[in-house]
Amino acid sequence: MPATQETWKLNTKTTQGSASPAAEFDYIVIGAGSAGCAVAGRLAEDPTATVALLEAGPHDHHFSVWAPVGIAAIVPKAGPRNYAYYTEPQPGLNGRCSYQPRGRGLGGSSSINGMVYIRGHRRDYDGWAALGCQGWSFDDVLPYFRRSERNARLAGRGDTLHGSGGPLHVNDLRSPNPFSQRFIEAAMQAGLPRNHDFNGQSQEGVGLFQVTQHNGERWNTARAYLHGGNAEDKALNGGRKGLAVLTDTQALRIMFEGKRAVGVQVVRNGSVQVLRARREIVVSGGAFNSPQLLLASGIGPAAQLRSFGIGVVHDLAGVGENLQDHLDIIVNKQLHTTELFGKTAGGMLRLAREVVRYRRTRTGMVTSNIAEAGAFLRSRPGLEIPDVQLHFAVALVGNRNLGKRSNLGHGYSCHACVLRPKSRGYVRLRSADMREAPLIDPRFLSAEEDLAGMVAGVRAIRRIFAQPALAQHGGRELMTEAFGSDSGNEEAIRDFVRTHADTVYHPVGTCKMGVDDMAVVDPELRVYGVEGLRVADASVMPTLVGGNTNAPAIMIGEKAADLIKASLR
Template sequence: MSSNAANGRVQAAGEFDYIVVGAGSAGCAVAARLAEDASVTVALLESGPDDHHYTVWTPIALAKTALNAGPRNYAYYSVPQPGLNGRRSYQPRGRGLGGSSSINGMVYIRGHRNDYDQWRELGCEGWGFDDVLPYFRRSEANQRSAKGQEDLLRGDNGPLHVSDLRSPNVFSRRFIDAARQAGLPLNHDFNGAQQDGAGLYQVTQHNGERWNSARAYLHRGDANDRGMNGGRKGLTVLTDTQTLRIEFKGRRATGVRVVRAGVEQSLRARREVIVSAGAFNSPQLLMASGIGPAEHLRGHGIAVVHDLPGVGENLQDHLDVTIQKAVNSTDLFGYSLRGAARMVSEIARYRRNRTGMVSSNIAEAGAFFRSRPELAEPDVQLAFVLALVGNRGNAKKKPGHGYSCHACVLRPESRGHVRLNSADMRDVPLIDPRFLSAEADMDGMVAGIRMIRRIYAQDALMQAGGKELRTDGFGPGDGDERAIRDFVRDNADSIFHPVGTCKMGVDDLAVVDPALRVRGVEGLRVADASVMPTLIGGNTNAPAIMIGEKAADLIRAAA
């Protein structure tokens, strides 16, 4: 099923009040919230398929979907990165209903309150932490929230289920104990009053199944329910529908040109077009439609609607490095005959009661810490993974059993950009994060590696045995800094949190204003992670959903 017909208010020519391009984390939220008004019609356009597939619902399947190109993963690569010794960075992006929330690690992190207060200080009025907190709360049904009781931080009645892990792995517990032995405090709630410390992550799951943004906002919750508008009669969801460009009359967006089943057609928006195609494809669509750096557009034969130099600039991403340790235990994921036998029993367990290793998001535990005591908030995040993982997208052999720990610098100073490869939206955009172009980012990576090795050296993990891989050249203790820096350049890669390419703000490079309206034109907004002026301190899925929630209110207020 690829679409849901709306009610009779939708005209045969394809007219809607609102058209939302991209059914990812933010797009599902903004479209569903707009369609709560029974007097309007909304079209939600998605280039990929629906999300009714076991690889979406089953948590452990992220090991397949996130690391491999397929119908639900664009699996982009960046241009060669000088800071990574000329390697291309693997850049997966979700394709299909739910977008990247259908292939991500399901970790629910809002970020530090200072991140949003900084947005406000940069001129984004209405985006301070106290302003956005109600939208986080409105979006979530948090397992920890006491039903019917006031909780100033959590929501209990939203569409997005946020849960504690049902079957935390014994090694995740070991990691937390080791982190405490290494001097980090225990933190039971990374979205609470303090972010510092080590603990288990909450996840976007419900009853042991992934709860992506499509399931939250478009479906009724049942995996067998193949409806896609959540009972909202005014919402039409069109999958396998590639948007080619936004159409304008003068400087006003009037609709979009799409191709569906090989046929091109125009869809008209009576009120607004909202672009929610993500940090790579949102600027790509603006540029393909004539909004962006004029010289770059003319170089691809695109007529300039509005010269907006910030489109595609300000790309920020969390660079990540991983330290692996081989451990011969089938409590950890890996390839072996014993491991295969264990997984047979775990699959049966999952089918019975949705618990066990199959319900794991693999990155169950983590930590936030400050690399320098004078910092106002944590600047490095760790994610403990129950498998041997290294460079994503470059797997050459099946690994044995073991664990890994990721470290990423939360607020990188490096800035990159997205450019057109051609005027055709079906072509891959040119992605250049310019990783490690700012030297300060390398300092944070070194601090992250040193903290990981300090944690690995504690009794709680040492008692399980095993051997670190590829770190012999580091030496004892904090290790040789030059060797660590070389290791980072040889092994670091994205942890898949690109933002900022349609920056919100009031400066000359801002693409949208604080109401998310594209500057210089009318009837057009962007609502997704691309509008973030700076990266938040943590995973970006929850903030993207918050942006979609807030965007819907901004749009309704304008109407």
């Protein structure tokens, strides 16, 4: 029986908390995103604990969230569910500002992302351990990936790499587009191996992505850890009477007594309130908002804090530094067929029929995550693991630097990003007020070697597009056709990247975990120099993983909850 809108009704016992100006909890988690929902949900499994989960945005009960194709409505513009930040002008991108959508509301960016379930490569986590992050090797974090995951392929069996009983549904796409399979065939014709599981023994190759969906609906972390969306999940998530989820609650700063974090000043229901924490406060605002909150609370480089009139609680140089992101370049091919998404009369009529189909059966084009297929490849000989990722999209997708794709009708696209960029940027304050956007500067392409990887990605895409499985369907490349053969002109491709590349939305690293002088948190995610305060989200990653970042952020939330519980023993 297909899921219905009824599954999205709140479990009012666990997600409608009320807070008086003097409310007190054992734990306060700030940010109900990919990691924050996991931390709060797991901490609230203790029937004796009280947990407040604070979220600046609204509830996630909305068609644009739970219908997978709704990402096309949320991601391109600012709104109640999208912060829609912009960076500082980027010299490496010819002075352009990069658009940075970030989820706002329950589920955070797991409510607006492409739902792609990728963990990264084993070596990414072993690299963290080699940097001094004891307990974060791949073998250490694998149990948390498995604990969170309920992979439908396993039919309850589980295996050594995957979980089948966790709260996060991971499924194959219900109705993959025919062009996604054609892309896979073309990539194989170009020499890539077929890969049925990018989270399996080998990452390299081409295939369909698995997605965080269930019954054709998005399964964000709010559904996984808070709501209890069906009978099975109520068994996992029910009975959490000590969990209060406070939406539309903006954290302004963390309150300290001496060096100990004891509360959070918030704006809620139009008034300023203070919520107190008896045990710990966990910051889970993501790579932009977590360092912003630490800085606004007096933790960070002392000179920067004083310049905004903020009293210094602890001088911590690394807060906001080490920003890393996956820069992304897109090659589009226009092709007139309503098998692909497009803003034409025929396309709109097809989509209207698909909406009816979706409401009846939860199948069809509305279940698409748009970026249905992809590949991991090595850009040059001698590399031991893939260094470039491709996302194949069944529409003429673009970014703010590729013009308005919706005016061009139907077609398909492919993204390429360098998985482990060398460029490093930073996040800083614009104001001491958390309600204002932070200053974001990724310094894209400040490391010259990143540009070489982007050029290799463009060439790989064009080589795949030229293979018979796709070429036989015709169409024309937009903006890259003039490059000639897939190898293209080096300078022309480099200029294309600098003129049109933008992020694929994977910022990390700004509250770096480690043991060096620029680390913000230790391997147990405790903020250096203070007590009762941790950070748990993608901002703690010392280096960017080789893949999408939602699943790793959830893993971090799962592990953080165990670290907190272990500290009580």
